[in-house]
Amino acid sequence: MIRRIYDVLFLFKEYVLLATLVLLSIGMIALNDNVQVRRIRTVATVAFGVVEDRLSFIPTYFGLRSENALLRRINVSLADEASQLREEKLENIRLRQLLGLKQRSSYPLTAAEIVSKNLTLLRNTLTLDAGRLDGIEPLMPVVGDGGLVGLVTDVSDHFSVVNILWNTDFRVSAKIQRSRVDGIVAWDGRTLALRNVAKTRDVVPGDVVLSSEYSSSFPPDIRIGIVSDVQIQEGALFKTVTVMPTVDFVKLEEVFVMDYLPDEERSDLEQEAKQKTGK
């Protein structure tokens, strides 16, 4: 390779020497700082600029591939960032709503995030990232920005399990806000219903269902849901009142645990009375 280069150089030695000497002399000329050299520099700069402008598409073309790769990476990173920002915006809205709820509540609230959900079983539950060390105890009510979520059943140091409305074991004494009609809200595995509402009672779709004063587990006036359907079956004593919960369990991510426990004296007395009547 070197031999070949040498052979070529030797073949064109006159031109190689000319080029070398011309470059040297141009270098010497460039060392001057007189009117002529300045003028030549100006002309050369302008000419070079014109040529560079005309040929600028060449590096642009070859640079397109790397530019595309870079833009793709930036695009992915920006899309990820945009997604995160959207997520944070929604979280902000939810937390503001929860903050409003916290301010309205007359009971101290402990915020918790849902770390696990079961929504497809008969006994559906949520797992929260707050536990005994956060002041959570069994039988504390759990609410979200829409209303009632459920009841704490089990607690560890850092986590707690909540029976939600969509749990066949869950019961809450409720009332219709408008007509003050009482009943029991329960879930049969398919629909949430307000039970024990007599046929003659005034309940219509659109009525708001709240927790009632008769509930020992929940404070009164916690929103539970909206009556979506009222059916009267032939020969039945009660109406079939279907309730749509105001909490969207699918989208639910943050909740509050109310610092509220059933009155022990009342609970003991009711328990004793039950035992006596054998119910």
Added chain:
Amino acid sequence: MEHYLRSAAIAILLLLVQTTFMPFVALGGILPDLFILWLVYIAVRRGQIEAMLTGFGAGLLQDVVSTKFFGLAVLSKTVSSFAAGYFFNENTAEQTLGSYRYLSIVGLCSLLHNLIYFVIFLQGTEGPWLSSLVILCLSTTLYTVVVSVIPMFAFSQKFSTSWAQ
């Protein structure tokens, strides 16, 4: 070594003559370039490479002394020497030097030299640039060709004597 020393001595001598005596024979500020005469002689007799190296050295010497525009004479003399080197022919060198062909080669090289020199030298000057260039180039070339008649006759005499022998 002797050859290079001789070349250096000739260059210094020519420089002395060019800078000291030539201004006395200037016509309207135009001087003949004695270095061109010598460089053409080197090119015709010894070839392109030696002519280029000699031209580079001569131009360097001239620029160092003149201190006007360092590197300009180097460039112009190197290129004109290269051009003169195309007329190198070992067999016909003497006939070329002793005939009108020497005058035409000197004219060509002088024109090329002056073109390069004055195109750069006249940059940034006020006034009609093109006409100044033409006048300076042609007049200097013409004067140099006229002066080259002297060495041509000298070569003609020298080589015809040697042929006769």
